[in-house]
Amino acid sequence: MQRIITGKGTFYGENAYDNFRKLANLFESGEPGNLQHPLWGIRYCYFTGLELTQEPKENCVTYQFQFTQASTNGQVPF
Numbered sequence: 001m002q003r004i005i006t007g008k009g010t011f012y013g014e015n016a017y018d019n020f021r022k023l024a025n026l027f028e029s030g031e032p033g034n035l036q037h038p039l040w041g042i043r044y045c046y047f048t049g050l051e052l053t054q055e056p057k058e059n060c061v062t063y064q065f066q067f068t069q070a071s072t073n074g075q076v077p078f
Contacts, residue, residue, distance in 0.1 A: 003069040005045065008053065011061045020061040024050060027065075045069050 011019040027050040049066030 004048075005067040005069070006049075006065065008062070008064050010063075013059055016059050016061045017056050020052075020056070020063060023063075023065075 011017075027047045030046075045067040047065070048068045049064070051064050053062045053064055
């Protein structure tokens with residue numbers, strides 16, 4: 001069974017949109033990677049969804065994301 005992790009996030013400050021673009025570049029790469037989550041620890045995941053939830057403002061970008069846990073046969077690659 002694959003775990004799907006969804007959530008919302010916000011970048012604040014003068015580099016808010018630049019930080020969102022870094023996240024978007026990671027999403028667009030399509031490569032799996034390690035996701036560190038405070039409750040679930042580190043998971044090997046595919047970044048499967050990213051969308052803006054508002055028009056970006058000068059110092060604030062709000063977005064939704066989704067990760068799908070990758071199958072690794074119980075091993076987490078680093």
